[in-house]
Amino acid sequence: MSLNGRTEIQTKLKADSNVTAIVGTYLTQPAIYSVPLTAYDGDSITMYQSAPKNGGLELDTDSNTVNCWSKKYDTAEALQEAVYVSLNRNSEGGDTFFKCSKVQVIPSPEIDGYYNAPVEVLVRKR
Amino acid sequence: MPVQTTEKGYVQIPDGAKVEIDGGAGYVDLGAFNSDITATLNYEINEILSSNAGTIRRVGKSMTMEFAGTLINLNPTGVALASAGMLTTESTAGAAITTAADQTIAAGWTNMKSIPIVAYDPTTSVQLRFSSAPTLTSVTASSSGVLAEGDDYFVQEDNNSFSGYSILLNTGGTATVATSESVVIDFASITPIAKVTLYGGASTFAFTAYAMRLTHTDDNGLIRRLNLPSVTPNSGGFQFNFKSSESDGSEEMPLSCVADLDTSLDSGKQLFNWEVETGAL
Numbered sequence: 001m002s003l004n005g006r007t008e009i010q011t012k013l014k015a016d017s018n019v020t021a022i023v024g025t026y027l028t029q030p031a032i033y034s035v036p037l038t039a040y041d042g043d044s045i046t047m048y049q050s051a052p053k054n055g056g057l058e059l060d061t062d063s064n065t066v067n068c069w070s071k072k073y074d075t076a077e078a079l080q081e082a083v084y085v086s087l088n089r090n091s092e093g094g095d096t097f098f099k100c101s102k103v104q105v106i107p108s109p110e111i112d113g114y115y116n117a118p119v120e121v122l123v124r125k126r
Numbered sequence: 127m128p129v130q131t132t133e134k135g136y137v138q139i140p141d142g143a144k145v146e147i148d149g150g151a152g153y154v155d156l157g158a159f160n161s162d163i164t165a166t167l168n169y170e171i172n173e174i175l176s177s178n179a180g181t182i183r184r185v186g187k188s189m190t191m192e193f194a195g196t197l198i199n200l201n202p203t204g205v206a207l208a209s210a211g212m213l214t215t216e217s218t219a220g221a222a223i224t225t226a227a228d229q230t231i232a233a234g235w236t237n238m239k240s241i242p243i244v245a246y247d248p249t250t251s252v253q254l255r256f257s258s259a260p261t262l263t264s265v266t267a268s269s270s271g272v273l274a275e276g277d278d279y280f281v282q283e284d285n286n287s288f289s290g291y292s293i294l295l296n297t298g299g300t301a302t303v304a305t306s307e308s309v310v311i312d313f314a315s316i317t318p319i320a321k322v323t324l325y326g327g328a329s330t331f332a333f334t335a336y337a338m339r340l341t342h343t344d345d346n347g348l349i350r351r352l353n354l355p356s357v358t359p360n361s362g363g364f365q366f367n368f369k370s371s372e373s374d375g376s377e378e379m380p381l382s383c384v385a386d387l388d389t390s391l392d393s394g395k396q397l398f399n400w401e402v403e404t405g406a407l
Binding site for chain 1: 137138139345346405407
């Protein structure tokens with residue numbers, strides 16, 4: 001799996017109009033990034049690998065965290081729900097399967113900072 | 127070291143299954159299970175031995191398949207279905223409800239496809255099961271107006287509808303209602319089922335075998351399915367639990383069944399069949 005499954009997550013989310021309707025657009029693409037950092041300062045999604053990958057498994061299995069960022073609590077939560085519905089127990093490309101857990105929304109320590117609503121995604125690929 | 131095999135096209139990722147039973151009136155979904163669902167093939171082996179030439183032949187007989195799973199959707203009707211006639215249900219009707227809110231069927235419905243009829247108790251907001259077909263004041267389409275029963279729409283019993291009934295809308299009726307129209311069902315009177323009681327107990331009883339199928343459908347609509355045409359329950363299932371408040375999860379009922387040969391089918395195909403659509407996860 002490319003980027004430990006995050007490329008497949010990104011592809012799935014970019015194709016979901018319920019997700020892209022919430023996140024902003026950076027240059028010409030929805031602000032959905034398969035890496036932790038973004039130069040975009042609107043509502044966005046970033047990802048990172050959140051657990052070790054076991055190379056001895058018979059099935060490719062990766063753990064990733066998808067962070068849903070917004071300065072508004074309800075937007076962050078709505079984005080988290082859209083990501084969860086888009087990915088949970090759905091597949092991408094016929095070979096990749098996602099299972100998700102929603103994590104409680106993390107407030108920013110700064111008064112004008114971003115809320116982060118994470119979704120833990122287990123990616124399994126045959 | 128290299129990867130030992132690249133043959134992974136039929137690796138199937140666990141994601142549960144729908145368990146359905148057909149007791150003669152079409153398949154009914156038993157609903158939620160909380161365990162792995164398993165079906166294990168069993169048979170007996172008879173070895174024909176010689177005293178001087180080793181094993182001459184191994185032959186098999188008595189093929190069966192053991193089903194096991196733990197049901198948590200404890201619908202008495204479903205439990206009775208799974209008992210193959212050993213247990214029966216009786217429904218107790220409640221007082222008629224004449225003030226149930228209308229049901230609106232959104233545009234985009236499918237012609238002549240069952241749409242569950244859904245109604246709620248206006249006092250408790252509990253979803254209703256009907257003890258008999260509801261009496262309707264009218265069924266009205268947003269553009270075509272009032273529809274005629276037996277022509278523009280049909281009401282039928284439907285075991286896969288929570289209420290027990292569904293409606294089929296017909297674009298080929300006199301009103302020529304279109305699938306782009308929303309449709310409102312105005313209920314006149316609904317007699318709900320207040321209670322369902324499951325009964326069991328007789329000195330002897332005979333099973334009436336049912337068909338069972340276990341289906342996984344992925345988000346591309348591709349399925350893998352195990353069909354068991356002749357199934358009866360095993361002793362030891364049907365455990366009624368009242369767990370303590372310290373217990374996790376839900377109340378549950380383990381089910382154990384055995385599939386036998388359906389001798390009305392072709393030899394070699396009498397016990398089960400397993401369908402896997404190409405690409406199914």
